[in-house]
Amino acid sequence: MQTEVTFTASDGTTLPGVLTAPTGVTGPGPALVMIYEAFGMTDEMRRVAHDLAADGYTVLIPDLFARGPIKPICVARAMRTAQRGEGRELDDLEAARRWLAELPDVDGDRIGTIGFCLGGSFALLLARTGRYKVSAPFYSGRIDLPRSCPVVASYGGRDITTRGYPELLEARLEAMDVPHDVVTYPEAGHSFFTRTSGMTGSLVARSPLHAEYHAPSAADAHRRIVAFFREHLG
Template sequence: MQTEISFPADDGVTLPGVLTVPDGREGQGPALVMIYEAFGMNDEMRRVARELAAEGYAVLIPDLFARGRVKGLCVARAMRTVLRGSGRELDDIEAGRRWLAARPEVDAGRIGTIGFCLGGSFALLLAGSGRYKVSAPFYNVPLKVSRSCPMVASYGGRDRTTRGFGDRLEARLAELGVPHDVRTYPDAGHSFFSRPPGLLGAMTRYSPFRAEYHAPSAEDAHRRIVAFFREHLDGNGPID
């Protein structure tokens, strides 16, 4: 079941979001905070949430762009937060996580995060926050990793903006002793897990991103993240 919801931010603003809950769930179960890509809230992100819910996860997508009227400015502000490692968007994500943790169908000790593109960068940052049991970033901005929860990460080999980062991330997670599954798909570009919408999405196919949905890579990535979640998120226990 997928519904439009709202939750309170720390500054008193009420923010919208989308909550997707597995059909027929009885009792508490694992959940995900999902951060969308730079295109914002759209049908593709809702589709991804439904597919994850079908695997047994309650999924909250907080609408981080709801505060602004111009999407480009929202993206720029969010990217600034990513690069600084602090800012309003991270505060809003945390408010959403607390709201999700309080839901009766959610086990507060079993919450992970997943994100795509811009959202993947947030998922990478959140992996080091100590608030999530698992993180699944997709084709994020390359960032320094000093600590992390278990991580399953996915990149496209044709995406020039993340070239080589998957290998560096895998080496860093191994150095930290963090359980991980990092894969770079050689035939995929940026945004291979979803279909970039509209004219802007079509234009990114010919940019350094090489952004285009790639079904074989997307299907394998879905299989990998679900298997990783089964191992590191579905079980009971405290956050690492």
């Protein structure tokens, strides 16, 4: 079941989000804070949340672009926060996590995070906080990790924007002795896990990011992240 919800940010602002709950699950269970890609709250992000809920996870997608009427400014501000590692979007994500943890069907001690593109960078930033049991970034930017929860990360080998980072991330996680599963899919590009339709999809597919859906890689990545979640969230 997918519903529109609201939660209160630390400054008192009411922010919207989308909550997707699994069916046929009784008692408090594991949950995920999901951070969307730069396109925002699309039908494709809702579909991904549905798929994760079908695997037994309550999924909250907070709308980080809801504070301003001009979306490109919101995107640029979020990108700046991701680069700096501090900013209002991270505060809003923490408010979303706290709201999610208080739901009667959610075990507040079993919350993970998953993010795509811009959201992947946020997922890694959240991995440093000590508040999440697991993080699943997809094609994230380069994030410094002084510490981390377990990480299952996925990248496309044809994506020039992340080239070299998966190896650095894996080496860092190994050095910290953090459980991890970092995979680069050689035939996939950026955004291989989701479908981008219309002219935008055609343009990004022809870009150096090779950003288009790649079904075999997406299917394997889904299998991996669910297995990793089962191990670290239950």
